Amino acid sequence: MTTEPDIDSTAAKLRHLLTSRLVGDGWLHSPQWRAAVEAVPRHEFVRRFYRESDSPGLTTWTPVTAELVGVEEWLRQAYTDDTLITQFDGREIDWSDPQPISNAHPTSSSTLPALVVRMLEExxxxxxxxxxxxxxxxxxxxxxxxxxxxxxxxxxxETDPDVADRARDALDRCGYAPRLIVRDGLAGDSEGAPYDRTIATCGVRHVPRPWVQQTRPGGLILATLRGWMRSLGLVRLTVDRTGRAEGRFIADDPSFMIARQQEAPLNLGMIPAPDDGTTRSTPHGPGLLGMPDSGFVAQLAMPGARFFSMPTHDGTPGTYVIDATNGSFAVLTPKGDGEWTVRQGGLITLWDEFEQSLAVWHTAGSPPPTAFGVTVTPQRQCVWLGSPGGPNWRLPTATQAPADTA
Structure with a gap:
């Protein structure tokens, strides 16, 4: 006869181990946040979740509950330093018969504790x-x-009522009663303003103006800026008395989902015809788009674009960079000897914009994202390199704007 482990005591031991790991890895520093991680039972917030499997091929997530894997294994996984998925494609999961899920888009999760505590410390x-x-x-x-x-x-x-209800129940079970609001988070909360701190656990293409207006002068905004190609990074802004917010990137590529209101269009855009655009040679291939630092520059230079690979009309391997907001495109094909051919057209010559930004970045010594900062005003939002007066790129706000490296 097997005996089920005592959930409370087992969870307390696992929280201690998780806390020690976060301290040892350099994510957790202050005694106050350490006490919080030791006290808050994460398993109450992830009673049922999915984890990405290690199997090769198509990305697949497998369900985890105490009933499926046993109480001890469920608790062990709940206290790993991993992101645990709780919703896909904005739809609730049928937990009456949970099955592995493939070809889906995670839309709610419990973020890995290392990133959570780092943000809270910051x-x-x-x-x-x-x-x-x-x-x-x-x-x-x-x-x-x-x-x-x-x-x-x-x-x-929280923008999703079902997600909000689950969070409210879990917080109630743990004895916490914060003010919980169900609405578009980009609009903030004017009723409770001004706040000393505003923190976003979703990615945004630009900083919503209400967040600045609802944060007191001298207060901080901590948010992840990202685009449709990739994340830019975690930025911390200080709000001044004029309604301006400014600060620097303090970490690159945190793994937060983009706010649902700012998700990319489902349509990738029109595939250009074989004779559309103008063609030239380029030394810069599409591999730069997926690299950490040059990918950061690409996202700044082409804020409305996405890229994908598929054969061109004659079967040549190609990479398509398409901006669905304005119809601009660039198609890259290998030329040999490290050279590439780019064919581009539309309102903006996308690859020209990228190469110009790449040149600015190289001239500055190819610095990491933490060398960049952000300025937010009522009229304009931009990312700058080095200092607010340095090279800058506009962030896409209500109106789409091309990159500006003047």
Whole structure:
């Protein structure tokens, strides 16, 4: 006869191990946040979840519950430093008969604890401060903030009612009662403003103006800027008395899903005809788009673009870069000896924009994303290199704008 482990004591031991790992890996520093991670039972926020399998081929996620894998294994996985998926394609999962899932898009999760605690440390909170969280998700990070600051000082917005209901139930089970709001998180929360800190657990293409307006002068906004090709990185902005917010990237490529209101169009755009555009040689191939630092530059230079590979009309391997917002395109094909041919057309010559930005970046010594910063004003949002007066690129806001490297 097997005896089920005691959930509370087993979970407490696993939380201790997780905390020690986060401290040892350099993610967790302050005693206040360490106490929060030790206290908040993550397993209550991920009673049922999916994890990406290690099998080769098509990405597949497998379900995990106490009933499916046993209590001890469920708890062990709940306290790994991994992202645990709780929703796909904006639809609720049928947990009456959970099956492996492939060819799906995760839309809600419990983010890996290392990233959660890093963001909370970077938020630089102090006792007595108020925080607005954009993206409640499972509620785990909300609970950590409640433990650190007191639930009465935490407000959290979730756009998905089903996700919000699950988070509310989990927070209730853990004894936390923050202010929970179900609405478009990009609009913020004017009722509870001004906030000392605003933190977003989703990626955004630009910083929504209400976040700046609802953060007090001297307050901080912590958010992940990203595009349709890739993430740009985690940025921390300080709000001043004129409504301007400015700061630097403090980490590159955090793995947050983009806000649903800013997701890319389903249509990738029109495939150009074989005789569309003008053709020239280029030393810069499509591999630069997927590399960490040059990919960052590509996202700045081509904010509305996406890329994919498929054979061209004559069977030659090709990489298509298409901006569905304005019909611009660039098609790259191998020429040999490290050279490429690019055919481009439309409103913006995309590959020209990328090469110009690449040249600016190389001239500066090819620095990492942390050499870049962001300025947000009511009229304009841009990413700059080195200092606010240096080379800059506009972020796409309500109106699409081409890159500006002047």
């Amino acid at each position: 938020l630089q909170v102090q006792d007595g401060m108020t925080v607005l969280e954009i993206g409640t998700g499972t509620g785990y990070s909300t609970a950590l903030m409640c433990h650190r600051l007191g639930a009465e000082r935490v407000s959290s917005i």
